[in-house]
Amino acid sequence: MSPPADDFVPPMPAAPARPLPMLAGLLRARxxxxxxxxxxxxxxxxxxxxLPGRLILVANAPEVVRDVFVVKHATYQRKSRFLEDALRPVIGGSSFIAWGDDWAEKRGAIAPPLHPSGLARFHPCFVQAAEELAGDFAGADGPVDVAAAFAAAITRVLLLAVFGPSVPRAEAAAIAATFTAYQEAAEVVDLLGMMGLPDMLGWLTRRRAGRLAAALRARVAALLRAAGPAGGTALLAALRDARRDDGTPVLAGERLLDEVVMFLLAGAEGAAITLTWTAMLAALHPATADRMAAELPTAPPGFDDLTGLVFTRAVVQEAMRLYPPVAVFARQALGPDRIRRWDIATGDIVLAVPWLLHRHEALWDAPHVFRPERFLGDAPRRRPRFAYLPFGIGPRICAGAAFGMAEVMAVASVVFRRFRFALAPGFTPRPNCRLALRPKGGMRLLVSRR
Ligand code: HEM
Structure with a gap:
């Protein structure tokens, strides 16, 4: 029997009572x-x-977030150099980590094919991947790591959207698993580096991370070669066809590869993690799972039907509030600035931390409590605009936000209609923030047909 929705606090790390001394904090942050x-x-x-030679400022109020990420975009558009270092081996200089004119040009090339007005054409990819995943769940014998299963299913969506049906399904699981292994190997660079700390990554770990990154890029390069110069879907064609004013392509050769790898990873990561936490919440709170199932149609909904699934959407939004897939946004100041009473020097780090904003006591009632009703009716309009940032904010807001929400809803509407979830015996979910907010050791659930 689950506790009433009003009181249910899903897993979160215990907060230390007082700020930790620097060394203890660093050890924990690792x-x-x-x-x-x-x-x-x-x-x-x-x-x-x-820290020695560097200030880290956490913007933890909606108006400060707005100031940094929207008003002062010119100063704070660069993600931290260390995050760049952590991701560059995999996604090269793609739009996700580019800045300045280079970013503007790449963003101009990738945004049009992801525009909400054209999303319906991807719906068959969402449904196909969802049906394949449902087939796996139906045949599951024993606990399933749903984190890995959703990562493979959503990577499958992206592969179908970029390359079409010719790519074997197994490729998706291989790409997703390699990226998970890369994140584990690259974890120290990303976390300590993001905060401006020395790169303590051992050479062994670095070598392993480098090998995994090279393997990932080689796989995607092979898919691009197999597609040929005119193959793949309309989405791939749109990337290939983006032109500068002088007629030269914006994305060709390695630059095209960077962007396609980024699509497969950025496009899959957030959505797969969202589905994973939603499944955990469904497992821990069966009354919510039953209410979702009651709303969902027996056959996969059409694209236009997704907007009508208001309770399921609210559960997904609440999952992204409690477990924002990108839990920390780091920016490195490109010039001097002043934020409230603090002087910011070039190179200082400014963070927005959705994990904190989404649980801020001044912004949310009972902030750690699971309560999908926060996203029903006009409740969202009564909150400050910059209190909820699952897709980021400002000019660098997620380029695939509408795509991401649609793929999550399409997959959710199939799996939460057909299956019940429960924690695997002996398994305790633990949120763990590295590059993204994933569950440590995966998410082992029992999956049974409704
Ligand atoms: C539920 C799914 C998703 C979530 C939660 C999510 C979240 C985010 C967040 C928070 C950022 C901003 C990070 C920052 O400011 O530091 C971001 C950026 C980005 N995302 Fe997503 N994302 C999702 C799906 C997608 C999809 C489907 C695509 C593409 C197919 C995509 C492509 C991108 C790109 C290109 C950027 C970089 C934008 C820029 O810097 O101009 N994302 N995403």
Whole structure:
């Protein structure tokens, strides 16, 4: 019997009572960034840490977030150099980490094929991947790591959307598993580096991460070669056909490869993680799972039907509030600035932390409680606009937000209609923030037909 929705607090790391001394904080951050925030981080508007030669400022109030990520985009458009270093081996200089004119040009090339007005054409890819995943769940004998299963299914969506049906299904699972292994190998660079700390990545780990990154790129390069110069879908054609004013292609050769790898990873990561946390919440709160199932149609919904699934959407949005897939946005100041009473020097790090904003005591009632009703009716309109940022904010907001939401809803509407989820015996879910907010050790659930 699940507790009433009003009281249910799903898993979160225990907050230390007081700020940790620097060394203890660093050691903890290596394991999990979220576990270093003391209880008062969920109340404060701005707070800072000074490390040798670098200030880290956390923008923890909606108006400060707006100032940094929207108004002062010119100063704060660069993601941290260390995040760039963590991702470059895999996604090269793609739009996700580019900045300045290079970013603007690449963003101009990738945004049009992802525009909400053209999303319906991807719906068959969403449904095909969802049906294949449902087939796997139906045949499951024993606990399933749904984190890996959703990652493979959503990578499958992206492969279908970019290359079409000729790519074997097994390719999706291989790409998703290699990226998971890469994240584990690259974890130290990303976390400590993002905060401006010395790169303590051992050479062994670095070599392993490098090998995994090269393997990933080689796989995708082979898919591009197999597609040939005119193959793939309309989405791939749109990337290939983007032109500068002088008629030269924006994306060709390695630059095209960078962008396609980025699509497969950025496009899959957020959606797969969202589905994973939603499945955990369904497992821990069966009353919510039953209410979703009651709303969902027996056959996969059409694209236009997705907007009518208001309760399921609210559960997904609440899952993204409690477990934002990108839990930290890091920016490195390109010039001097002043935020409230703090002077920011070039190179200082400014963070927005959706994990904190989404659980801020001044912005949310009972912030750690699972309550999908927060996203029903006009409740969202009564909250400050910059309090909820699952897709980021400002000019660098997720280019695939509408695509991501549609793929999550399409897959959710199939799996939560057909299956019940329960925690595997002996398994405890643990949120763990590295490059993204994934469950540590996966998400082992029992999956049974409704
Ligand atoms: C539920 C699914 C998704 C979530 C939660 C998500 C989340 C995010 C977030 C938070 C950012 C901003 C990070 C920052 O500012 O530091 C971002 C950026 C980005 N995302 Fe997504 N994303 C999702 C799906 C997708 C999909 C489907 C695509 C493409 C097919 C995509 C492509 C991108 C790109 C290209 C950027 C970089 C934008 C830029 O810097 O101009 N995302 N995403």
């Amino acid at each position: 394991r999990d960034l979220l576990s270093i925030f003391p209880a008062d981080a969920y109340r404060r508007q701005v707070f800072t840490t000074r």
